[in-house]
Amino acid sequence: MKVSNFPVFTQKDVPSEAEVASHQLMIKSGMIRKLSSGQYSWLPIGLRVIQKIQDVIREELNNIGCSEILMPSVQPAELWKESERWDDYGPELLRFTDRHNREFCLGPTFEEVITDLIKKDVSSYKQLPINLFQISSKFRDEIRPRFGVMRAREFIMKDAYSFHESQSCLDMAYENYKSAYKNIFKRLMLDYTIVDADSGNIGGNESNEFHVIAETGEDDLLLDDELNGMNLEIAKVKYSEDNLESIIKKTGLTHKKGIEVGHIFKLGQKYSEKMKAKITTKDSKSINMFMGCYGIGVTRIVAAAIEQNHDSNGIIWPKSISPFEVVIIEIDGHKNKEVRSHSSEIYDLLQNSKISRIYDDRDASFGNKMKDWELIGVPNIVIIGKNEAKNKTITYKSRLGNEKLEIKIEDLINKITL
RNA sequence: CGGGGUGUAGCGCAGCUUGGUAGCGCGGCUGGUUUGGGACCAGUAGGUCGUAGGUUCGAAUCCUAUCACCCCGACCA
Known part of the structure; x- marks a missing residue:
């Protein structure tokens, strides 16, 4: 990507309403803009981070045999009445009626829809287990949205659901998801912990949160x-x-604040009973399916990652979710042909090495460009000015530390992939 | 929903107490000098002061209503 084709919406000042570091930095770096309370548009840089996170989640879930689907956000009230959550879920469920005066809600979670989907196609234990996930926008009419995308009314969540013929099979799946989640958060380079949790109004008998x-x-x-x-x-x-x-006094346990980024539940038969999702077992009995559900707050992870990885200059992206692996900053490229062609060479070289890169070809001062990319948080910075063009070198700088090194082109790839 | 606060140019703010027809910084645009860590000079555009109503010769300023947004609490992934 070149900045001339990839709008960078950085700004110096931040609206006074942004309180926490992640919210401020997401606005300053041009990742998000607010539409209304708890609702944000994602700009190119922000969306690239989301996509990186989604890629990691997809890979790890595919690895445990979970297949991706997509369900409608608008859900008919009938399903929610069947599960009795139309009343139980409370005012957080965003409801509306269509022109025929039929009731709907915007999905905050999808147990009803997926149970309905599965029960229509699955009737035998031979078809189980089934593991499905989707990554989509969810809606919760929050009392008080807060901290930017941390607690939003519309947000992106990955939700997975598993269906089983027995509790023991569900137990095994639960452990599979738990280990997949560990892989995911490890790859996202987040400092996290797993705690025992309450299953709330999702239901079920065992639950863990990832914080x-x-x-x-x-x-x-x-x-x-x-x-x-x-x-x-x-x-x-x-x-x-x-x-x-x-x-704390009684137990001597340590108190920490956590951002809940994942939550897994053993639902058991709660939904399959209410919604009559039955299968026939090997010994010809009719039973309700056993279910599990597994959520990850994708957009919340973006904020959480920034909370854990920033300094006074801006964001410092973990390698796995940085919008770009490397940024090429040229100095005076619009005036100096040698600088421009040398920069383009490096740009092509990185392309051939499958390294995601952005090339800042704007007519802006060196200091301006540096401040922008340190704010955005790209981990590797390549500087090309008249000296580098003449010597056929590049100057390398890590987002961490202030040291700048003039190195040979051949050494660049090692520097980045290290 | 209870308590507190804020709405004035894209962003940050002043002006309101004591009514006289709107200003500063950053940002934008034009021209020039610059560009190795957020440059400088000159010029320029941009606001029915959240909205509606009222008081007044006259309202950003006073009164009433309303909407939006933020903070604390309850709630929640």
Whole structure:
């Protein structure tokens, strides 16, 4: 990509409403713009980060045999009445009626739709297990949206669902998802922890949350020295205390703030009973399917990753989710033919090496370009001016540290992929 | 929904107390000098002061209503 074809919407100032670092940096770096409370448009740089995260999730889920599907965001009320969540879910369910006065909602989660989908096609244990996921926009009419995309009313979530003939088969799948999630968060280079959780109004009997540890997190976690533990709701019940301080006093556990980026549930037969999703077993009995569901907040991960990886100059992307692996900054390229052709050469070289790169060919000063790309957080910076053009070299700088190194072109690829 | 706060140019703000017809910084545009860490000079565009109504000779300023947005709380992935 060249900046002349890839709009960069960085800005110096940030609206006063942005409080936390990730929200401020996402606006300054031109990743998002607000449409209204809790609703954000994603600009090119932001969308590239989302796509990187989605790629990792897709790969890891495919690895455990989970196939991708896509379901409609608009869901008929009938399904929600069948599961009895039309009343139970509360005002967070964004509802509306169509021209025929028929009731609908915008999906915050998809247990009803997928159960309906599966029960129409699956009738035998021989067809199970089935594992499906989708990555799509979800809607929750939040009381108070907050911190940019951290708590939004419209957000992108990956939701997966599994269907089984027995509890033991569900238990196995649950562990598979748990390990896939570990791989995902490891590849995203997030500092995270897994805690025991309450299954809330999703339902079921076992549940774990995946939290990115961050000061700006909204959830309270109680952790032991190995960072294992539980969320506050579970701790209250387990230790029969009703506030954080007394639990800490009683147990000696450490309190940390977490951003919930993933949540997995063993749903059991809750939905299959209510919605009559039955199969015939090997011994010809008719039973309700066992289900699990598994969510990851894709857009929330973007904010969480920034909370964990930034400095006073801006974002510092983990390699796996950076919008680009390397940025080429040319100095005076519009005036100096040698600089321009040398930069283009490097640009092509990186293309051939399958390294994602952006080439800043704007007529802007060196300092301006550096500030922009340090703000955006691309991990590798290649500087090309008249000296590099003459010497047939490049100057390399990492987003971390201030050292600039003039190196041979051949050494560039090693530097980046290291 | 309860409490608090804010709406004035793309962004950050001043002006409001004490009514007299809107200003600053950043950003934008034009021209020139610049470009190795957010340059400088000169010029220029851009606002029915959130919206509606009222008081007044006259309203950004006072009054009423309303909408939007933010913060704290309850709720929630």
